[in-house]
Amino acid sequence: MVLKSMVASASDLSLVSVAGNSPLDFKNRVFGGRLISLGFRFNKGSKCKGNERFNFEVRAAVEVGVERSKSKALEGGFGLDVVSEAELTVKGFAGLRKTKLVCTVGPACSSLEDLENLALGGMSVARLNMCHGTRDWHRDVIGKIKKLNEEKGFCVSVMIDTEGSQIHVVDHGAPSSVKVEEGSNWVFTAEHFEGSRPFTVQTNYRGFSEGIEMGDELVIDGGMACFEVVEKTGNDLHCKCIDAGLFLPGAKLSFWRDGKLVRGNNKLPTLSTKDWADIDFGIAEGVDFFALSFVNHADSVKDLKNYLSSKSTKSIKVLAKIESSESLHKLEEIVRASDGIMVARGDLGVEIPLEQIPTVQEDIIYVCRQLNKPVIVASQLLESMVEYPTPTRAEVADVSEAVRQYADALMLSGESAIGSYAQKALAVLDMASSRMESWSREENRQSLVNYHQLGASLPECITEQICNCAVEMANNLGVDAIFVYTKYGHMASLLSRNRPNPPIFAFTNDDSTRMALTLQWGVVPLLVDLSDDAESNISKSVQLMKSRGLISQGDVVLVVSDVAPTRATPMAFQSIQVKTII
């Protein structure tokens, strides 16, 4: 690996002096149980400088930290993942990135080594898109991720993204892209034909032309090419190209009349027969999330959740992908029904005018935060990096904007699945989000959000108020960390919703809760044994963190806990405590 070759070996690292003016003082960091000074001697003439150099330092240190944590992770059953532990050791509490990173796994990053590098680079969720690849291929990837988690102490959850039903091109007469000239005439049909038929396009859905009239506009992939419908014979449409462009394999179709969408995916079932089979596959493979493509109403989310609770012994979260104009009309009920949301800007851009995407994105993130559901911003974040090793300035601005809006997670698609620079793209997300998060903290942006009261019953309202106040206290006091003890992750998510300055360490004894929390902003999940005695949980976790050198004397921790009734204190209550580590 590039970074490793930059340092002679892990043990050499402690001998190297601090390299110049890095913004963090590493000298006083206890690292792997001993004090080290960290830095690299870059070869004379090295092109690496400034920020890039600093990031190499941190990344390499994290890697060395991970090497050391790996053996330790397997020792005492300490349920903190190696990447968080190493980052914490190197960067301290304030340096932990809060925005979570999702990577789509495809042929370009599916080897064990590639996946390990992505995990090291901060991937907390691996996404598998069932539109592509075989089930055997996906099974192999899931197996590798589980192996890395078990053997090397990572905490990467697995998400299956369904294919869903959409009107798309099956055959456009070529294996790759085809140019469409202005004025050329094309036939769109659902009939299968053998061999090649010039200017004929086969679509996947028999009813694709239902309700379509002469004069309607047929848009390819949200604007890659445009046609006017000039004639309809049976189910076939004869169309003239009015805006030249490109047909890509699998291109998506939408129909417009007077500037309004007339035919999207709203008539198709959200879950096809193949999707249900993919869901059974995901259950059998023990995945953590299903991302449901082309959700048009809350019922499809509810159906899947009911199905999962009857079929799966572990809790699997259901995320609704917002990628149709229909789903925008029913946004709130879809958000309420689901365990999280993905702003799937790729297909959304096929169904709504592109200039609406930025405001729609901000609205969706806002609704999710109000309703306390994690939200992922997806598609084309760093699209140019599929081919090039550096992002465009506009892409970095787009990524930073999603972070400024407080999305829980950012997602790579083709950048990691088929791109040549998956790790670099992940590093760009990592850097850009860390930078924007610290800017937002300095500017105190989070205080600007008004909360909607979620709870209906008094106990629910109490929990919510406790979490809101806890974050306000944590920010005002400038504590180093928040600790929360949680079975299903609810309190952790209520704290996360307030986007606190310090990181939230969520101690849970439930493995599916731990995996679900990999998607939540600012939450570091830890798997530990929890007893009914809240005080003993607190002192045990403090001791555990202390013994690893992760907290030390003088650190201040705000602890939020739920105390179950016991015979001695027959009353359930919740508490906020501020502890100074001695």
Ligand SMILES: Nc1ncnc2c1ncn2[C@@H]1O[C@H](COP(=O)(O)OP(=O)(O)OP(=O)(O)O)[C@@H](O)[C@H]1O
């Ligand atoms: N498992 C895979 N095998 C082969 N190619 C893949 C795989 N996963 C993704 N890709 C490739 O990466 C590209 C980007 O991935 P992404 O998941 O965004 O797909 P998509 O089909 O564009 O989007 P959607 O999520 O709307 O289905 C795809 O177009 C495909 O070429």
Ligand SMILES: CC(=O)C(=O)O
């Ligand atoms: C991610 C996805 O499905 C989309 O952007 O369309």
Ligand SMILES: [K+]
């Ligand atoms: K998909």
Ligand SMILES: [Mg+2]
């Ligand atoms: Mg999509």
